[in-house]
Amino acid sequence: MNTSAKAPRKVSMGVIGPILALILLVIAGALMNSNFLDWNNISNVLARSAFIGIIAVGMTFVITAGGLDLSVGSMAAFIAGLMILVMNTALPVLGVGIPIVLLGMAVALLAGIVAGLLNGILITRLGIEAFIVTLGSMGIYRSLVTWLADGGTLSLDFTLRTFYQPVYYGGIFGVSWPIIVFALVVVVGEVLMRATAFGRHCAAIGSNDQVARYSAVRVARVRLLTYVMLGLLVGVATIMYVPRLGSASSATGLLWELEAIAAVIVGGTVLKGGFGRVWGTVIGVLILTLIGNILNLTDFVSPYLNGAIQGAIIILAVILQRGRKPGL
Amino acid sequence: MNTSAKAPRKVSMGVIGPILALILLVIAGALMNSNFLDWNNISNVLARSAFIGIIAVGMTFVITAGGLDLSVGSMAAFIAGLMILVMNTALPVLGVGIPIVLLGMAVALLAGIVAGLLNGILITRLGIEAFIVTLGSMGIYRSLVTWLADGGTLSLDFTLRTFYQPVYYGGIFGVSWPIIVFALVVVVGEVLMRATAFGRHCAAIGSNDQVARYSAVRVARVRLLTYVMLGLLVGVATIMYVPRLGSASSATGLLWELEAIAAVIVGGTVLKGGFGRVWGTVIGVLILTLIGNILNLTDFVSPYLNGAIQGAIIILAVILQRGRKPGL
Amino acid sequence: MGIAVSTPILALSQVSRSFGPIEVLHSVDIALHPGRVHALIGENGAGKSTMMKIMTGYQPPSAGRVLLDGAPVTFTDMGQAEAQGISLIHQEFNLAEQLTVEQNIFLGAELRRGWLLDKAAMRAKSRELLARLRCDVDPLSVISTLSNSDKQMVEIAKALLRDTRILIMDEPTAVLTRTETEVLLEQVRALRDHGTAVLFTSHKLDEVSAIADDLTIMRDGAVVWSGPARDMDEHQMAEAMVGREISTLYPPKTATQGALALEVEGFRVPGFAQDIGFTLRKGEILGVAGLMGSGRTETFEGLAGLRPGHGVVRIDGAPVTIRHPWEALAMGLAYLTEDRKTRGLLLQKGLGENLTLQALHRFSNWLLDKRAEDAALTRAVADFDIRGSRDVDVGSLSGGNQQKLLFAKIMLSDPGILVIDEPTRGIDIGTKQQMYQFIRKLAAEGRAIIVISSEMQEVIGLADRVLVMRQGRIAGELAGPEMTEDAIVRLAMGVGAAAPATGNRQKETSE
Amino acid sequence: QETKVIGVSIPAATHGWAGGMNYFAQAAITRLEATYPELDFVLSTASDPSRQVNDIEDMLATRNIDALVVLPFESEPLTGPVQAVADAGVWVTVVDRGLSVEGIEDLYVAGDNPGFGRVSGEYMASQMPDGGDIVVLRGIPTTIDNERVAGFEEAIEGSGINILGMEHGNWNRDTSFTVMQDFLSRHENIDAVWASDDDMAIGVLAAIEAAGRDDIQFVLGGAGMKEMIQRAMEGDSMIPANVTYPPSMIASAIEVTALGMVSQTPVSGEFIIGSVLVTQENAEEFYYPDSPF
Numbered sequence A, B: 001m002n003t004s005a006k007a008p009r010k011v012s013m014g015v016i017g018p019i020l021a022l023i024l025l026v027i028a029g030a031l032m033n034s035n036f037l038d039w040n041n042i043s044n045v046l047a048r049s050a051f052i053g054i055i056a057v058g059m060t061f062v063i064t065a066g067g068l069d070l071s072v073g074s075m076a077a078f079i080a081g082l083m084i085l086v087m088n089t090a091l092p093v094l095g096v097g098i099p100i101v102l103l104g105m106a107v108a109l110l111a112g113i114v115a116g117l118l119n120g121i122l123i124t125r126l127g128i129e130a131f132i133v134t135l136g137s138m139g140i141y142r143s144l145v146t147w148l149a150d151g152g153t154l155s156l157d158f159t160l161r162t163f164y165q166p167v168y169y170g171g172i173f174g175v176s177w178p179i180i181v182f183a184l185v186v187v188v189g190e191v192l193m194r195a196t197a198f199g200r201h202c203a204a205i206g207s208n209d210q211v212a213r214y215s216a217v218r219v220a221r222v223r224l225l226t227y228v229m230l231g232l233l234v235g236v237a238t239i240m241y242v243p244r245l246g247s248a249s250s251a252t253g254l255l256w257e258l259e260a261i262a263a264v265i266v267g268g269t270v271l272k273g274g275f276g277r278v279w280g281t282v283i284g285v286l287i288l289t290l291i292g293n294i295l296n297l298t299d300f301v302s303p304y305l306n307g308a309i310q311g312a313i314i315i316l317a318v319i320l321q322r323g324r325k326p327g328l
Numbered sequence C: 001m002g003i004a005v006s007t008p009i010l011a012l013s014q015v016s017r018s019f020g021p022i023e024v025l026h027s028v029d030i031a032l033h034p035g036r037v038h039a040l041i042g043e044n045g046a047g048k049s050t051m052m053k054i055m056t057g058y059q060p061p062s063a064g065r066v067l068l069d070g071a072p073v074t075f076t077d078m079g080q081a082e083a084q085g086i087s088l089i090h091q092e093f094n095l096a097e098q099l100t101v102e103q104n105i106f107l108g109a110e111l112r113r114g115w116l117l118d119k120a121a122m123r124a125k126s127r128e129l130l131a132r133l134r135c136d137v138d139p140l141s142v143i144s145t146l147s148n149s150d151k152q153m154v155e156i157a158k159a160l161l162r163d164t165r166i167l168i169m170d171e172p173t174a175v176l177t178r179t180e181t182e183v184l185l186e187q188v189r190a191l192r193d194h195g196t197a198v199l200f201t202s203h204k205l206d207e208v209s210a211i212a213d214d215l216t217i218m219r220d221g222a223v224v225w226s227g228p229a230r231d232m233d234e235h236q237m238a239e240a241m242v243g244r245e246i247s248t249l250y251p252p253k254t255a256t257q258g259a260l261a262l263e264v265e266g267f268r269v270p271g272f273a274q275d276i277g278f279t280l281r282k283g284e285i286l287g288v289a290g291l292m293g294s295g296r297t298e299t300f301e302g303l304a305g306l307r308p309g310h311g312v313v314r315i316d317g318a319p320v321t322i323r324h325p326w327e328a329l330a331m332g333l334a335y336l337t338e339d340r341k342t343r344g345l346l347l348q349k350g351l352g353e354n355l356t357l358q359a360l361h362r363f364s365n366w367l368l369d370k371r372a373e374d375a376a377l378t379r380a381v382a383d384f385d386i387r388g389s390r391d392v393d394v395g396s397l398s399g400g401n402q403q404k405l406l407f408a409k410i411m412l413s414d415p416g417i418l419v420i421d422e423p424t425r426g427i428d429i430g431t432k433q434q435m436y437q438f439i440r441k442l443a444a445e446g447r448a449i450i451v452i453s454s455e456m457q458e459v460i461g462l463a464d465r466v467l468v469m470r471q472g473r474i475a476g477e478l479a480g481p482e483m484t485e486d487a488i489v490r491l492a493m494g495v496g497a498a499a500p501a502t503g504n505r506q507k508e509t510s511e
Numbered sequence D: 001q002e003t004k005v006i007g008v009s010i011p012a013a014t015h016g017w018a019g020g021m022n023y024f025a026q027a028a029i030t031r032l033e034a035t036y037p038e039l040d041f042v043l044s045t046a047s048d049p050s051r052q053v054n055d056i057e058d059m060l061a062t063r064n065i066d067a068l069v070v071l072p073f074e075s076e077p078l079t080g081p082v083q084a085v086a087d088a089g090v091w092v093t094v095v096d097r098g099l100s101v102e103g104i105e106d107l108y109v110a111g112d113n114p115g116f117g118r119v120s121g122e123y124m125a126s127q128m129p130d131g132g133d134i135v136v137l138r139g140i141p142t143t144i145d146n147e148r149v150a151g152f153e154e155a156i157e158g159s160g161i162n163i164l165g166m167e168h169g170n171w172n173r174d175t176s177f178t179v180m181q182d183f184l185s186r187h188e189n190i191d192a193v194w195a196s197d198d199d200m201a202i203g204v205l206a207a208i209e210a211a212g213r214d215d216i217q218f219v220l221g222g223a224g225m226k227e228m229i230q231r232a233m234e235g236d237s238m239i240p241a242n243v244t245y246p247p248s249m250i251a252s253a254i255e256v257t258a259l260g261m262v263s264q265t266p267v268s269g270e271f272i273i274g275s276v277l278v279t280q281e282n283a284e285e286f287y288y289p290d291s292p293f
């Protein structure tokens, strides 16, 4: 077993790597544009990280337990559409006010849970590859939102939106709600992952599900729970998303799944499962969002090449934390 | 030995499942539209399967050896763009004729090999997760083609295109070239997978790379080769693609990676590696292409819901071949 | 101290090896000679496997030299040692589970005709090798469907295939029955007579006496004795290894049997076992013997909810239905797997995480109590004498220490009924003694214990009563003085009389 | 009377304008099917050029179409396949994005992208006689977008308008919101924004509002989304105008084609639907409250 001879070094580089990459990006940003470190910009970046971030925290659990979910982006779009539809429909009855917002939120959370449950059941009870199930449901939700919106955009009633807007733009002590909720989700996620039986079980299952089964871990249930939890978090993210622009269309949440998965892996979680860390995912999300922000704040390259720079930085960030043996 | 009691049943459902799904689709198609079984339609379907199909054969090897490649779609777009650019540039010198087409083909194959080599080197020599490397290169190639095309479309010179077109539309004995090339690639792939040391080594590496290394298999080299081979096949697919559409833009090859991976898995190859079959992949590709074709044969649902139907059929096709134990 | 006259074909000279700050081998020497069988013995974690890996190029030494034919060599990749005719059979299985027997045997050394594989030739050669080992598995079966002993035979066939001048085997017999072991030893003798140098290790000292020409004994990473094997008898070997007197291996059978803990009637595990019936009392140790493949593992996996099983099961007199392992555990029934590597331990995880996995609820009250976990590990390390660094992945523990950890893990879940499948595989003799005492102590505490073992001595020495299984059925039951090797073998093979006539036996045949 | 089959192939509803276009296509089909029992329609939507080619191939091979109305995803890749349809004797109507070879189609109903850019630029110049600093959001990198931007840049030349920055908002509200937030962080003063599309304008407005900035005098979108037309109509100073690029042009194309099929008097030729400036004065004419766009 010479493989783990390097173990100590691996851990430390794995830990420092993503942080280092993030620090380098922040320095680069600050050098390129003096407004970069303004609270205003920082706040923007954090708030817009929140959607992917909240979802990526859930994805960390799914991946740690050896799963995958490609459907989160279109699930978010679908939930947003559903939420808007329900709120608009309930408006004549409930009027503008807290109750209707609560109704919308409840719908979003419920829909998220149900969607996660469906994915999870197909994966754990029928034993179909997560990749296939969620690729399928990705197509299904994306279609459904297009259909709900009749091909166009579903928009929240204007007065309702004005009332609901503070959920994205408002906050306390100058910190906006998405940032607060994101932070809460991260803290809860970190505790769940590191300090609860659930987190342990996820890692055990992802590491070797046979061993987990022989250790009397309820493998299928834990796996199912990871998908449900991810669904719930997609619901939470949607609750923050809808007040931002008040609309949902088939373009909502496009490619969020790839971004979320990339954030998880850039953060040091192992794609094949068995090892995950929530704080790493947060760093991953921040790295991904910052790249876009920095590219917008400067124009030293053709905007056509933004994607290339993003791609290169993602690879570089992971090279920084590489300590794993080659040949994988 | 009763030990292998369950083995045969499992295998047979895994084998029959995809074939059954395909047959059901064909029957459905034939019932819905009398022209479905016309050679004309069959030929269209087969020819358009060829792009994804050729790529998916390469992907089968990558996945069997425990890897993944998300970059194939944008790689195809980039190679198409490059090929067009080179051919247009060489036109004044070489004129319309076989030499310039050969030049274009050589460029495509070479670019494919180099692109595969780059992915492979980052993955095997630097030991970075395949998911990250190829997500990165996906962004890079997609950007590069946008940039080459200056945000628009790169088009092959019209006369050149007319000359080159038979490579897609022509053929022998009424069978068009893409179908012939696809068939060749499949046969070679099948032989490689089943009857050569390379194929075995791929499966061994995907099953347990430590074991393979201990058995003196050159793990890194075999893995690298799978990516190079995939790159080469992307080049081959592009050679067929360019005469079909005569252009490349940032929309070229969009989501091919997901389609190729889905085809591989629908065909029964295991996403985590260790077991792959090329013929299964072919069935997977045909299933995916047929779904689109059949949806065009009738108009019994809102076009908005096409994606939902595709998603549902993909899941169903895999349920059919499931024989794996639940709880995974 | 080399006695042999020829020059060593492979030798270590003053080799040390460290993992991080910990040195596990301290300037060891060993020399192998052509045509001689060299046995390497020592306690769990003494450094045997590490030494073997260094000799075969799987690990570099931290200091010292590897000498091949008298000249220093450095192997830079796995292929090099193999090209020099050196083969290692690993302590843990080294097979690709999804591949077939033939594919594994020829992995990395495929026969070709031109570009293509010569499958017919490989199949034929595989059959021939397996036949030499008297193993009747089909070369086309997939490894994951094989029993452990068959897997081991495949490993051996794989090594035999390579044209080996030097064959190094790390506990090849740990998962083999006596008959299979004899077949293997026969092959080893044949190879030796052909001039092959053989190095092997085993915790079964009778095998060592039977086959070794030379002997090296290690303790705590150092060689403590080296010389001709005939100079040492089993007893002396054990003492030299452990560093203390080993008096009686098995504790006295002082069982005071209590109430019925487990009653099983007409139980079957489709495809593997049928008509299983027996009873078990608190405080009792019930042995289960049988040939490999007789369905012992499946029967008890079925009872523990790990695979589908049907029949009447009563725990403490109350009928129960167990469909999942956690249900079994909730009823106080725990099963310890025979397969520590793929079913028992998370090799990439630390000791603590493995230890508490099965009993996590006891350490968690919303949040995990990491201090308590740590304390549990400290206790387990002491109780079970687990040696090696606490901070490594379990995969880096020596095989025997992994087994001890597995045992500690299952005990943490505090089962009332404990099924232990092959508890002492790969355990050194000193620790074995401790474990037997431990198992007896558990019984004395009022637990009901089932020990499945392929080591007949173990069953006889430890159990109060023995069930013998054959072809998925209970062939008979033996107790007290009836428990002899001869009687067990007869029942297991289905030969001779030895008709079972106990009360339990009659109960189970109804229905 | 013999049934005639009309195939309609359009890009999928991936953003607002395309959604509107999808809506108008379906509405036209429903209406025409009711009016003309002898007409059959086949509608397909594609998410990329190569799938659109598949759709068209399938229509020809299996649906026996007599006419094809196509809004090409991209001009170049669709040229060959549409030509094959025309060669098979099928009537071809091309909408919006022209083919790259002339003379294939029987009927061409088109928007005017350079014109769209030009009208937008001229309006900007007229509103900012002393020049000023603007930022520009571009669409998905395509020829359409290139043509619009070229038309725009040409129109503002010499007007003293200075483009501080251009980024791609991809005709997407979310992307545009983010891009605009970053423009706002980067530039202390922005006088106006050319969002070039109403979906993007919505994202831009939200970002401006959230930042509480009052230096921006107005935002010019485009394509005539009903909410934006309404705001112009109501005299909203942030959205004083719009430039049309009606997604309903697909409906016109389908209708004319259908008419040609039933009346046996084909109406061939070219219809350019020019981009018109919408201001408070004429907004009412362009306000369709029932349209989804």
Ligand SMILES: Nc1ncnc2c1ncn2[C@@H]1O[C@H](COP(=O)(O)OP(=O)(O)OP(=O)(O)O)[C@@H](O)[C@H]1O
Residues within 6 Å of the ligand: A001, A002, A003, A004, A005, C019, C024, C042, C043, C044, C045, C046, C047, C048, C049, C050, C051, C091, C387, C388, C389, C392, C396, C397, C398, C399, C400, C401, C426, C428
């Ligand atoms: N990769 C590694 N990292 C850290 N420690 C290791 C590693 N490999 C082995 N060790 C340690 O080296 C010591 C010797 O282990 P080794 O496997 O050689 O023992 P062994 O004599 O073969 O024991 P057993 O009889 O149990 O198989 C043990 O303490 C083990 O934990």
Ligand SMILES: Nc1ncnc2c1ncn2[C@@H]1O[C@H](COP(=O)(O)OP(=O)(O)OP(=O)(O)O)[C@@H](O)[C@H]1O
Residues within 6 Å of the ligand: B002, B003, B004, B005, B006, B007, C144, C145, C146, C147, C148, C149, C290, C291, C292, C293, C294, C295, C296, C297, C298, C338, C339, C454
């Ligand atoms: N079809 C199979 N698929 C997977 N594993 C199998 C299969 N058949 C047998 N095994 C495994 O092979 C091993 C040994 O076989 P079996 O359980 O029949 O023998 P046993 O009587 O328990 O003997 P022993 O425990 O000594 O090997 C077990 O671990 C069992 O799980």
Ligand SMILES: O[C@@H]1[C@@H](O)[C@H](O)OC[C@H]1O
Residues within 6 Å of the ligand: D015, D016, D017, D018, D144, D171, D196, D197, D198, D222, D223, D245
């Ligand atoms: O989709 C495009 C739309 O968004 C833009 O505004 O106008 C042209 C269309 O093709």
Ligand SMILES: [Mg+2]
Residues within 6 Å of the ligand: C048, C049, C050, C091, C170, C398, C399, C400
């Ligand atoms: Mg060992």
Ligand SMILES: [Mg+2]
Residues within 6 Å of the ligand: C296, C297, C298, C338, C421
């Ligand atoms: Mg067993």
